Amino acid sequence: MSTVLEALELFPIRIPMRHRFRRVDHREAVVIRGPAGWGEFSPFPDYPPHVTTRWLAAALEAACSSLPEPGRAFIPINVTVPAVAPDVAARLVLESGAGTAKVKVGEPGQTMEEDEARLAAVRAAIGPEGKIRIDVNAGWDLETATLRLASYARFDLEYVEQPVKTLEEMVELKQRVSVPLAADELVRLRPDPLEVAAMGAADILVVKVQPLGGVARTLDIAARARIPVVVSSALETSVGIYSGLLVASLLPELRYACGLGTVSLIEGDPTRSPLVSMNGMLEVRRPEPDPDLLRRWRPDRDRAAEMLRKVRNAAEVLT
Ligand SMILES: [Mg+2]
Structure with missing residues (x-):
């Protein structure tokens, strides 16, 4: 699985919430660019790897496999x-x-x-x-x-x-x-x-x-x-x-x-x-992340490292 992650680009982002929601005041996500497009990995901070592994499966599906064409517009x-x-x-x-x-x-x-x-x-x-x-x-x-x-x-x-x-x-x-x-x-x-x-x-x-x-x-x-x-x-x-x-x-x-x-x-x-x-x-449309915005919302180094570590932990369970 680590080799799968190596082939992808991972961008941690952290954006303030307008209103505190689900007891969080910032939303954290790692957006992932793969050969098929962009996926998002954004489990809530307290979730353990055996839970977040499903979230990662969803992100990898979007980034690496071809999703079906939409139905309703x-x-x-x-x-x-x-x-x-x-x-x-x-x-x-x-x-x-x-x-x-x-x-x-x-x-x-x-x-x-x-x-x-x-x-x-x-x-x-x-x-x-x-x-x-x-x-x-x-x-x-x-x-x-x-x-x-x-x-x-x-x-x-x-x-x-x-x-x-x-x-x-x-x-x-x-x-x-x-x-x-x-x-x-x-x-x-x-x-x-x-x-x-x-x-x-x-x-x-x-x-x-x-x-x-x-x-x-x-x-x-x-x-x-x-x-x-x-x-x-x-x-x-x-x-x-x-x-x-x-x-x-x-x-x-x-x-x-x-x-x-x-x-x-x-x-x-x-x-x-x-x-x-x-x-x-x-x-129903699929917007793409913008490089400037990915930079704008990038968290500090420690937080980014911690978020990327969570991706790897989830990936380990996935294998
Ligand atoms: Mg609910």
């Missing part, structure tokens, strides 16, 4: 609303022009009142026809989830993403509430991503290309899931977002807006024409 996407104040949440929704909003709730350190104020602001901004989904990132226990989802019914939620942590809790919660449940963390953290669907623990699967190990594998999982999927990002730059767009463009049915409009949460991008949505739509 445009993909509907949701605006992502981090755990921000109500006025900021409303502004994000209005500026996006999107008809679907995904709102973070249940963030550690935030109260139920803060979540409700954010949801009320988003509902007012998006209007009665707009769709609102929430993402809890497994932040609730079963009792909290039951109570809050009963209370949040007034916001007319499209679905709730990963309200509780375990498969068993998801199965139990599904009996208790009527809002559809989507599995996210459970899909990518279990050895078999389809177990969640097979166990009846979710109505919807959130699929992400890097955590699942590439475009081909994600399309395969979507085809075998037997429940609808929502293609989402892992907060990639435009290089990685393209792979998600490609998957969404090739799904036989696309029932839900995708969570791929996250480039706008990052202060910058390695490409000159980032994949930023217009009125809730993203064009």
